[in-house]
Amino acid sequence: MTREKKLKVTIDSRKLEVRSSITILEAARESDVYIPSLCTLKHLPSYGACRLCIVEVDGLRGYPTSCTTPIEEGMVIRTDTAELRSLRQEILKLLLSEHPASCLFCEEHDECKEFQGTIRKVGVTTGCRYCPNDARCELQEITEKVGLTETSYPVYYRGFPVEKHDPFYDRDYNLCILCGRCVRVCNSVRLNGTLSFKQRGKLTTIGPAFDRTHLEAGCEFCGACVSVCPTGALSTKVAKWYGKPDSRVATTCLYCPAGCRLELQVKNNEVIDVLPDYDSPVDQGLICVKGRFAIPEYVVSPERLGTPSRLTPVGYEVISWDQAIDEATERLGGAGPEDSLVMVSPQLSNEDLFVVQQFTRQVLGSDIMISSMMVDLGNDLVPFLELVTNGSTFDAIEGARGILTVGFDSTYGYSPVGTRIKKAAQEGAVLVTLGACDSNLDMLSETAFQTDPSRWAEFMGTLTDCCAKGGKGKTKAPKEWAGDIERISRAFSDSSINVLVVGPQAIFSPGRQEVFEKVRALRDKLGWKVIVAHPYTNLLGMLAMGAFPGVKPGELLKDDGVSVAMDLPVIDLTKRKKVVYLIGEGRFDIIPDCDYLIYQNGLPPASSRRPDLILPAGLFTESSGTTTNGEGRVLAIEKATEPFMDAKPDWWILSRIAEKANKGRVKYKDVAAIRAAIRKQVKGFYSGRKPLEFVRINAEETTKWLKRAPKQEGQSRVGNNPSYRGIPLARVVAGMKVIDEWVNTSLLSDKEAQ
Structure with a gap:
């Protein structure tokens, strides 16, 4: 690696060595020299608007702004002379001439700050x-x-x-x-x-x-x-x-x-x-x-669940944690493996998911753990997971010269991907968007195709055929597409790197099976890189932790050497269960009929169906852990506050139930103990020594394992509730004074994809 050149300069009589290719202001800040500035920010280009960062430089006339003046070898710079102080004060006076500022100079400033805090909540700022x-x-x-x-x-x-x-x-x-x-x-x-x-x-x-x-x-x-x-x-x-x-x-x-x-x-x-x-x-x-x-x-929603409670004929009764643990243990113990069902959210941390699978297998003696994803995708789960586990990292977009998005809009999600696409398009990459309505990427696209989702697979198939011919020759595309597809296929054929981004609208469209097939064709035949912008936050963590039917912890990680022998068990969601245990956010419309429903989450269910037992769980700001993002990075979740009222982490609740059931192997005192257990079973998953670790899911083994699985009874080919996008946004914006129509049409519904 080439060592960065250092320049020798003098700042306020201090001889310093600073990096080249930076401004005087940056050099001063790196050397702990204070220069005032209001318009400059670390991640923004230099601007020189406020003029407060003026300095004196030997050999330069006047007072140059340090934020726009490049550092040079041998510069002699002064940042705090009497003349500079006088000029800065005059500049600041001019800035304050159109800004309420009387309190900045008030002799009673300190007393006012101490005793007049209640007057702050007013509509107009005058001091x-x-x-x-x-x-x-x-x-x-x-x-x-x-x-x-x-x-x-x-x-x-x-x-x-x-x-x-x-x-x-x-x-x-x-x-x-x-x-x-x-x-x-x-x-x-x-x-x-x-x-x-x-x-x-x-x-x-x-x-x-x-x-x-x-x-x-x-x-x-x-x-x-x-x-x-x-x-x-x-x-x-x-x-x-x-x-x-x-x-x-x-x-x-x-x-x-x-x-x-x-x-x-x-x-x-x-x-x-x-x-x-x-x-x-x-x-x-x-x-x-x-x-x-x-x-x-x-x-901090006003609806937060703070204490355990159970349903009685006259409503919910608040109970202690000991009573709640006893109740859950008795109900789960009396149900048996065949009559109990655990439903788990993909938003849980890796540590919680690891404990969930341990609890299900060792305490309940069952392998049946389902998530909303399995029902959302139904029989298309195999091709979906194959695309996800073979997906590229987000930085693939930065080197792309051709980009195609299908059913993707980054206005209210996946901003790192959307902004990278915008930047690539501004730098000359060919961007083509395919959707059912306008997206935030259309303005920068070469061509924006808007058509019914049922025709997306046809479009992609025609594009694949044209690109395979190098963009030459006639196409069999419909007349309204023919000219455009021929033109963009030539551009994609001339591109060294092409990226395809598949968005939620495509994942939850009626024709997604055919779309997935066309995505694989572009990837396998033409070498395109694929990014699947799905809503399931910790999907790769679920696979790595084994919180999935038929998968043990670490079984699907690359270089593990473990062959997958267990088939995905049949999960009949039409069969009545004695106990259903829902952990985290989930869809109540897919819960089978049951005698007893245990609900473990931080907020009440967004459903008219009332759980029999409510166990208040802490949210992700209230407990430490890790999550695995869509690129395979293991990222830290840090505890910021104490749990709300008497809420407890998910792993704590499961450990206490296991302890009560005399299943000592699922007993943890803290997150560190869970990580130690994970390291024993999932080799190299998280060492804790690096800020970012990559989890490599073995796509080939995942596909082999899934193809053995029989089709699931009670699952629809298309998800019953395509508006489910991880944590429902109705929960995300709960309590906010937001325009209802805007929330419903722009953030929560899928009308634009229809």
């Missing part, structure tokens, strides 16, 4: 105590460090109305200093182009063009603009009044298999906000609306 960003505002910090104690200019309040009509965050552009961060992150990082500067002079503001709402302008509500705003101009609806968090905890999002890294903002043992991690190697901070805004409302 720092009224500001939702108070104590977190970069303007406050810079005012103090620059040494500004008064302003000689009158403060002009622009009188813009506070915009509250869009979901998730509010906008008060009376606090905007026009630093441009939000515009640049929307255009340069998220590649969405929703925001721009509007009007001129004192009327200048920021927002979608032509006075459209953010919804109308195609905003993805990723919250990147809110995260980079240095003032209180942009603030989340839920977290705006909590103030500065007590701590930050890095964890992994469990809303989809992308596995985005999140920074949870914690205060008073509650998650109050979530920020992206732009240094994450998985997602580069490109989180979606669910990861950015939904978690606080989800984990």
Whole structure:
């Protein structure tokens, strides 16, 4: 590896060695030299708008902005002279002339902060105590460090109305200093182009063009603009009044298999906000609306289950954990292996899934563990898993010169994949989208095909035939496609690397079996790379942990050398059971008739069917563990808060039931003990020494194992509830004051795929 060249410079009389190809500001920050700046951000291109980062450089005229001036060998730089301090104070005064700032210079600032906290929750910000960003505002910090104690200019309040009509965050552009961060992150990082500067002079503001709402302008509500705003101009609806968090905890999002890294903002043992991690190697901070805004409302929902309870003729009765464990043990013990059924959520952590399979096999003596995925996909489970386990990692998109998406839209999910596709298209890759309606990728596509899902397989088959001929010769495609398919097939044939992204609309379409066949043809015949954007968060973890019928822990991992001999047992969902044990989020419409239903989760079921026993479980912010994302990376889940009321982790509940049933092998005192057990059975799965481990599922062995399996009775060919997307988004946005029509049509339903 080539060693990066170092340059010798002098900053404030200190002789330093700094990296080449960086700016003066970056060099100063890496050397712990403070230079104020409001428009610069680490992951944004240099801009030079606020002018606060001016410095003196020998040999250069005037006062160059350090954020736009490249570092050079031998530079002599001064960052804190009397002249610079005077200029910065004058610049800051000008910035504050259109920003409510009287409290920044008030002599009673400290007393006000201590005794007037209750006046903060007002609609319009006119002073720092009224500001939702108070104590977190970069303007406050810079005012103090620059040494500004008064302003000689009158403060002009622009009188813009506070915009509250869009979901998730509010906008008060009376606090905007026009630093441009939000515009640049929307255009340069998220590649969405929703925001721009509007009007001129004192009327200048920021927002979608032509006075459209953010919804109308195609905003993805990723919250990147809110995260980079240095003032209180942009603030989340839920977290705006909590103030500065007590701590930050890095964890992994469990809303989809992308596995985005999140920074949870914690205060008073509650998650109050979530920020992206732009240094994450998985997602580069490109989180979606669910990861950015939904978690606080989800984990602190007013509907949270906090105590065990059982159903009586007059309603639910609150009971102790000892009573609940006794009740569950008695019911499960009296049912027997054939009359009990365990239903498990793919959102659970690897550790919880490992304990689930141990509990089912060793305590219940059964191998019947099903998830909603098995019913959603029915007889198409084999080709689906074959595609998933042979899938490529997300970085395959970065080198692609041709990209085809089928039924994929990254507006409200899989943002790391969608943004990579946008970037590749901007850099010259041929992008073709195939869907039933508009998607957020259409604007950058070479051609956007919109047709009924029943014709997607026909389109893909014709494209495969044309690409196999090198894009030459006539095609048998329908007339409305013929010219376009010939043109794009030539482009794909000229491309060295092509990537196919299969989205949820294709996975849950009526013709998915034929679509899966065409995907395999493009992969096997033409060497295309395939990414399956499915909704089952920890699917690879389920396979690796053996939380699947007929699969033991580690049995399907590559290089294991274990041959799969067990067939998938027949699971008849039409047969009545004595006990059904549902662990985590799941579909109540697929639960077979039963005498007794045990429900273990953090929120009540989204169904009119009432469980007989409710065991409150902690959510992913309340327990440590790991998850395996769609690329096969093992990612850490960190505990951020204590469990809600008397809720317990899933593994704890299962361990206590096993202990009560005198099954000592399923007895764990903490997550570390579970990981030790996993390492014994799943060789090399998680060492804990590396931040990212890859799990390689053996696709060949998986396919052999599945093909032995008889068809499942009681399963539909097409999922009964295609709106199931991992954790139902109705739960994700529970309690949020969001436009119902928008939530129903844009996030929860599948009308656009019909």
